[in-house]
Amino acid sequence: MSVDEALEFLLDASVTTEKKESVSLDNSLSRILAFDIHSTINVPGFDNSAMDGYAIALSDNQLLQNNLSFDIVDRIPAGSTGNELNKGCAARIFTGAPIPKGANTVIMQEECEVSEDGFQITIARAIKLNENIRPTGNDIVEDDVILSSGKQIQPQDISLASSVGVGELIVYKKIKVGVFFTGDELVEPGTPLSSGKIYNSNRYALVALLRQVGCEVINLGNIKDKFSATCKALETLESQCDLIMTTGGVSVGEEDHVKPAVESLGEINLWKIRMKPGKPLAYGKVKQTPFIGLPGNPVSSFVTFCIFSLPFIKKMQGNNNYQSKIIKVKANFECKRAKPRREYARARIDHSENTPVANLYPKQGSDVMSSIVWADGLVEIPENRTFEAGELLNYYPLSELTR
Numbered sequence: 001m002s003v004d005e006a007l008e009f010l011l012d013a014s015v016t017t018e019k020k021e022s023v024s025l026d027n028s029l030s031r032i033l034a035f036d037i038h039s040t041i042n043v044p045g046f047d048n049s050a051m052d053g054y055a056i057a058l059s060d061n062q063l064l065q066n067n068l069s070f071d072i073v074d075r076i077p078a079g080s081t082g083n084e085l086n087k088g089c090a091a092r093i094f095t096g097a098p099i100p101k102g103a104n105t106v107i108m109q110e111e112c113e114v115s116e117d118g119f120q121i122t123i124a125r126a127i128k129l130n131e132n133i134r135p136t137g138n139d140i141v142e143d144d145v146i147l148s149s150g151k152q153i154q155p156q157d158i159s160l161a162s163s164v165g166v167g168e169l170i171v172y173k174k175i176k177v178g179v180f181f182t183g184d185e186l187v188e189p190g191t192p193l194s195s196g197k198i199y200n201s202n203r204y205a206l207v208a209l210l211r212q213v214g215c216e217v218i219n220l221g222n223i224k225d226k227f228s229a230t231c232k233a234l235e236t237l238e239s240q241c242d243l244i245m246t247t248g249g250v251s252v253g254e255e256d257h258v259k260p261a262v263e264s265l266g267e268i269n270l271w272k273i274r275m276k277p278g279k280p281l282a283y284g285k286v287k288q289t290p291f292i293g294l295p296g297n298p299v300s301s302f303v304t305f306c307i308f309s310l311p312f313i314k315k316m317q318g319n320n321n322y323q324s325k326i327i328k329v330k331a332n333f334e335c336k337r338a339k340p341r342r343e344y345a346r347a348r349i350d351h352s353e354n355t356p357v358a359n360l361y362p363k364q365g366s367d368v369m370s371s372i373v374w375a376d377g378l379v380e381i382p383e384n385r386t387f388e389a390g391e392l393l394n395y396y397p398l399s400e401l402t403r
Helices: 003-013 155-163 201-212 227-238 258-265 298-316 370-374
Strands: 020-024 053-056 068-076 089-093 105-108 112-114 120-123 145-147 168-172 176-181 216-222 243-247 266-271 282-286 289-294 327-331 342-350 357-360 377-381 392-397
Touching: 003 266, 003 282, 003 298, 053 068, 145 155, 176 201, 176 227, 201 216, 201 243, 201 298, 216 227, 227 243, 227 258, 227 282, 227 289, 243 298, 258 266, 258 282, 258 289, 289 298, 298 342, 298 370, 298 377, 342 370, 342 392, 357 377
Parallel strands: 068 089, 176 216, 176 243, 243 289, 327 357
Antiparallel strands: 020 168, 053 089, 053 105, 068 120, 112 120, 266 282, 282 289, 327 392, 342 357, 342 377, 377 392
């Protein structure tokens, strides 16, 4: 199956959670909004001054005249309401304070010359109506939709919600993702390595990626590399989780038990993608719980999570913005021989030119995790075609692929 076909299949299979909860504004950051937020008020709720200065009740015969003087009859700080102004009078006013009845313009204080006794101002230039007045509803009109369902909440969204008096938001509950890891060769970091053993880096990478995208993780850790132990782990997680994920064990070796275990408890609907790294990617169900099996090689696991699992999870979370962001970059390399599989090469971007240029890490093996640390994104090398240096290719920033 091609990458595009596999991604379309997975996104069609991803079902948004129906579980919702109410959270305070302080606890809403990065959560996914479950309902539209309508404002119940106008913002601002009254005409107010855009700056510190003087509110003036300008008469018709004073329009566009120079060197006008006005008596100062009131002082209006923010949070208080001034008295009505008669024509030809002014009130000292501060940013955000309500425009008093009768006033029809505000002149900034730097343009006003105050008399020695402090009771009068003179303005040299001609004055127009409605200067520096922010009208009612200038920002938000009552019943406006200010935040839409499916939006991942950012600090500015919290500010906007609070500005209309919303104290709590209805969000989708965090999805629970169950994970476990197989491989008798795996050793936990912090313990000595014996012959033939390797550290289990996939465990920590996958858990970190899931937590960074807002999932609640149930981690069974390393389990015995046996069919029965794998089935038991799958059954344990199926009853607790919205999604089950593993790394490794989905290939065709005699010691790869995950795929047959899933098939014994449910079904495998997708397996083997025409891509590099990451060919043995599995999707299916354990009873009714979705299952994603990532490859065992560290880079393959990381890349397939970014390309396939992340959009799947984001859609499950209710996030409308689940499609991966793609930008166009120029290849600082050539492809003389067409490749049978689409490749996702680790690359670093040079921004010194108008169009960003992608430079490849020299080692692109699926075991070279240092390539991911060095890179700032993945450049997509299309299958079945050749190209010269300077070709425009799709590029996925890691900053977008891991959150």
